[in-house]
Amino acid sequence: MDGLDPVVGSTWQDVPATDAAAAGMFLLRQDVSVLDDLADCGLKQFEELVDIGLVDVGHLDHVICHYSTNAFRDRAFDGLRKRVPTLDTDRWFSNLETCGNTGSASIFIALEEAWRTGRFSVGDTILLAVPESGRFSFAFAHLTVVAPPQNGAPS
Template structure:
């Protein structure tokens, strides 16, 4: 379920002068932590922190012996996470931030293909014309690299020539620890014309 990786992007105020760039059209991040119990945790014995019950309250050896440094996840809550993520996507469509017919590529982070199937089934009910061939994932080749996943997938899709100027990309990243969802909309832009060139 978890691999190791690192990824980053460079954000600048203007397009690259000699090659295509990705323009950030908008970013939206929503947390639903107030509506759900903790799904993933570490540093404590129970599902919620209590005074005197965290790794900071014990000698390190005792906290280690109690298993407080282990990452725990309630996988029974992951269906709720998937459905909450679908609802967030549908809200983007409802308010007009995402026009499904005009999205050329979707890069979505998920930790297992089971979530991909849940997402596709739910989206097909809402948007029967959605072409799932537009979705890109490198889960099979790179694994679940956590917070680096979307950057690694974006770099790989870019490097392999998947994007062309004028196309749009939707990035979708769910986070199970506190039920948060991040989305970004990008547009591929050509380099600006050189001096003396006609646009």
């Protein structure tokens, strides 16, 4: 092995920078042919969370999903709708069209916008879904809207 072959735990920092550059280690690229597999894995993970009781689809009021392109919207929506047949587009929120893909901040920007525009009521439950194609990972959060404190503390 010449030190330039991919090895788990090794990076471009393990070889001289000129060798790393010559080997193309600084070229950023993504194998987009596996993005469908990422979506399938994320939907499978969602199914598992439902099956073990960490996501209660019977009390799911809203879904906020970050996706980098609308090409994934229908795939994600159809996959979630298989498990939540009552899920309709009124309960689905994304701001991709208005804010664009804002990377790791996307889900937080979408959550804040949905809150600020009055989509939520106390007691509503929200599923955040974040596929991250750069790292080929998927994350979920299941939130419940609570009332602000009544003791005069800032909300």
